[in-house]
Structures are given as C-alpha cells and as structure tokens.
Amino acid sequence: MCGELRKAHVGQKVFLAGWVDRRRDLGNLIFIDLRDHTGMTQVVVSREKDPEAHEKGEQVRSEFVVGVEGEVLERSAETVNAQVATGEVEVRARRLLILNEAKTPPFAIEDETKTAEETRLRYRYLDLRRPRMQERLRLRHRAALAVREHLSEHKFVEVETPFMTRSTPEGARDFLVPSRIQHGKFYALPQSPQLFKQLLMIGGTDRYFQIVRCFRDEDFRADRQAEFTQVDIEMAFPEREALFEIIEGLMEKLWALAGVQIERPFPHLTYDEAMERFGSDKPDLRFGLEWRQIAVPAAAREKLRLFESLKAMRLPKLAEISRSQLDRLQDFARTTSADWFSYFKVSGRGIQSPLGKVIGDEAVKALAEGIGAEPGDLVLLLGIKKSGTTSPRTTRSSADRRLDEASGVLRLEAARRFELIPKGGWHFAWIVDFPMFEFDEKEKRFNAMHHPFTSPQEEDLEKLESDPGDVKALAYDLVLNGSEIGGGSIRIHRQDIQRRVFKALGMTEEQARARFGFFLDALEYGTPPHGGIALGFDRIVALLSGESNIREVIAFPKTASAVDLMCEAPAEVDSRQLDELGIRIK
C-alpha cells in the first residue's frame, strides 16, 4: 500500500494503486504523490528511462485513479523528505495505468481545509477522501469493535430490533412511515429500542446490547442528528454498581484507542448535588469552580430580604480581573434566569465590592467569611427574588431551580472567559438519583424525566401519589467533560408500579392500555428485574477524535435542517407513490 513502503523494500518490484494527490511536472521528469488510505508514496516518471509511462504521466491530474508498476528506489541523501513516512524511498514507474480520470475536485483533498461545511457535505465522497476523515471512520470502526468485544466478554448478545414499529406519543416526535397495505396507518421509526429491549429481558435474553440507529424528529444541534447511533444495553437482575463497572470497563477500552488511560472508578454525584454545586446535571469537572448555596448574613438581612435564594462561587487567583471584564460578565449574567448578580474581590488590602455601598462592608465581610473566601479570590454571587408561584413541591424549589440553571450557565461562561478549562483531561462522572418527574409549567402536569419505564426508588414508592415531585428514580447519566454521553435506569418490572407511574403522569387506564397494552400484558408473565443504559456512540467517537460536532464522525450526516445535501433528501415523491399509500398533501 502507498503508505507502507520503507527503506527495507528497496529493490522490490511493486504494483501500487491509488489517487493522484499531487503532480509536480518538471518537464522531462514528473513526480506523482500517490495516495490511498494508508498514506502516500512519491512516484517518479522519467521521459528518458520510461517514455511510455512519462507520456501517461503528462495526462494525469489531481484525483485521477492510477496504477503504477515499478520498483522501489532509495532516495539520495539530498532528496529524502523527512516530513513523510515514506520519504526515504520512491517508486520508479516503469508502467503507468490511468484507471480512471477525474474532474477537478471543487476543493483540495487535504486535511487542513477551510472549505465551508456546506460544500464538504455536498461532495461528501470527496471530503471522506481526506486522510483525517478516513482516520475518523476507522476510529469509529475500532470503537464499534471494542464495544462488541467488551460486551460479548461480559456475556451480552447483540440482537436486532425493528426499525418499523409503533408510534408512542411519549418523548420526542416520531418519524412516521405510512403503511401501503393499511391506508391511514403508520409505523414509527424508533426513538430508541426501549420497549423491545425490555421485552427481550422478559423473553429470557438476559444480557442484550445493540449498536443501533435511533430517530428523533426534533431540532438539531452540533451534537444532535435526526438519526444517531446508540450503544443500547440491558441486563436482567442488575446491580447498579455491576452495570457501572461494565460500562467503566468499556470506557477504559474506548479511550485506550486514543492512547488515553482513564481513571476509575468514576465519581458519583447525586443529581441534587450536581445541580447545587455545578448548576448542571452534566457538570464539566475539568475545572474546580463550585457554587455554594449561602444564607443571607444577618447584617444584610434587611437589604437583601427580597432574596429567596443566593449562591456564591469562589474563583481563586482572579481578584485582579479588570472592572470592564466584570462589567461584561455582569451583562452576561443579566441574560440568565437569575434576578441578581454581584461580586467581590478579596485582596491583601481587604474586600472590594460594589455591594459594600448597598449592604455595608460588614455584611460583605460576613458573606466572604461564610463561604471561606481567601485573599486573591474573586467571588461571584447570584440571587433569585422571592416570588408567589405555586408549583407543586419538588426536591428543589422552582426558585432554586432557576438559580441552579443560571449558576450552571454562568459557571461555564466564566470558565471560558477566564480560560480556566484545561486542555486534555477526561473527567467522567456518574450522575445518580435523578428525580422521577419534572413539572411541566405550561401543561401543568408531571413528565417523566428519564422515561416512564424507569423505576422509582423503593423508599419513595408511597410518595408516588401524594408527592410525585419528591420521588427519586433509579436513573443515572454518564457524563464526560460537560457532555452527557449516556443515560439509563433500573426499570419497573412490576405491573402494579408501572400502572401507578402512568397514573402519576396523568395517563388514564384506557390511555395506558391503548399505548402500551402489549407491554403491560408482557409485564404480567414473569418479568425479571432489569435495567440498562444507552450510550451516545456518535458523541463518544466525536470526543475521542477531539471534535465537538458529531457530523465529523458520521459518514453521511444531515444539516441542522435535517437535509442530506449530497443526495438532496428529503425530496418530493411521485403522485403514484402517494396514491398507493392513500396520502394526499395538504
């Protein structure tokens, strides 16, 4: 192959085939860099020595597909190219075959491209020729192999589940597929194989996995596509920690592909803790900034009595930050869900803060002591005003939740602005004990935070009816450097509890039957306790490749408006096709 020739091959006869990366025509001597996925080799064609090959060489252009028959020559000392792995040798072409011509490509096939993504996607087959894209596809392949190997070792079996299934109105919007045989009826593409994997557990396949495509008809982002790939995993008789161990072992193997040894075991954070300390259920733990809920100091109680909730965060060594930077941070804080932002700086000379004028220096000092501020610290403060809302109780009040949200956004923004995020470093964490439900303020009802098949925690069962907002679920997320790369739960395996959860979600018995009747039936035939997790395969491969956009690790991705620019999908169809399906476009 093109990238494999070394000094040891000197003198051998070889046949190479590949794409013309570059041609350098010196007249009577032509150099051709021949490329395949393994790399490049320089081919020399001389008019004097090989006139026929030389004549072909004159016709060759970028991206022509050519075959070369010749021998490996050692380059003289002056002509060695140390930049290239094959730079000590070259191939003298005795015969040159043009296997196929090529139009001039719309952009150069090289790693350092500035070409607009739109153009790259339109000509994805050319974009994929870039060595970096080849590396990513191959990394993805090795990651898939590692998944299959690791899970097989742990006695999991890969089972395929249907892509044409039944629409379930829970969760994301479904992609629908019309039925020709039964007009007016539709299949849905799965948002995930959730029910199927649970049915596999009931079906005695007690350890299942699948590298599987999932479909969600929602709006897209850098880390979200209309179709994406999950590593879907489920096991019967699950111990949460045993599952975590299997997954951590898998992460270890995956990161080894990138030459990284990760630290295990991963720390556990409860959801409440993550929200309070980091303002996020997917905290970026690469940097140590943490919020603390604080009490209003007695001296300031009068002035700050409007506040229901206050949080403070220490930023060590940032006391020298300029006033204008803080003003800009304040502008940013105003765009968050918090009602109030302030700060103080602690230096050898004491505490400086615009807050002193409002609540008095003594009160600021009390605040500083309250959170253990030290000289050199910049301390940011966020507050939420008291309000009269009457949402049902959840583990944290709605003011707390607004404050958490703002604190999470501000923490990330401050870390970015003040360049506190270290390069490299992989900080995994398990987020556990998620709330079972979240309250939908618009619809005035509870939704399942994970999904409606997640088991409530044993000790919270009695609150399912009386105080659903306070019920914790046996749900967990796997988080890495601030992104969620997986999530799962221990499932409900008892029909009576499943019914109660549906009821808490505001579903009547009839609605539950209509949507999930087959599943409720199945639960009655000896369902083993079971649970699992789904990992975001695209996100994982993207992180392994150092990319923040999953399009970079998907061979043929779609744009943010769910369009395939290369094949121009979606597209209109013949009216005959619509007729057969009994569909008329409004």
Next chain:
RNA sequence: GGGGACGUAGCUCAGUUUGGUUAGAGCGCAUGCCUGUCACGCAUGAGGCCGCGGGUUCGAGCCCCGUCGUCCCCGCCA
C-alpha cells in the same frame, strides 16, 4: 417557533464604512518552458446571475423589504 453570524470566481476571502466608469487577491484550473521536485519554479491566460425576488435611486455587490440556504444558540430533544 425565536435570537445571532455568514452568503462576492471552482475554493478561501477583500471590496459594503461614505452608492459612481472596467468587481480584486491568494490558491486551484488551462497552455507553454523546465531532470530532483515534494505547497516545485517561471511565463501567459481563462474564469463572476456579487444566493434569489422586489423596492429606493440618474445609478445598487454596497441602502430598504422579503425570501432561500449554511452554521451556532434558546425553545424542543422521556
């Protein structure tokens, strides 16, 4: 659904501030010369619906309105 950025040669961009004659650059491409190049070099040349539609104006790449596309974010994504 909302907000922001971008759209000029095949590619990447300048030109838009302050409307004015023939819209530029680098790379790529074509042709010629060149036997040690490797981002080859040198010379010559071709290449433009300034995203699209409307408007203002004597005159629009530039101003106004609309629209389409791409990217990022919010909502959404159990």
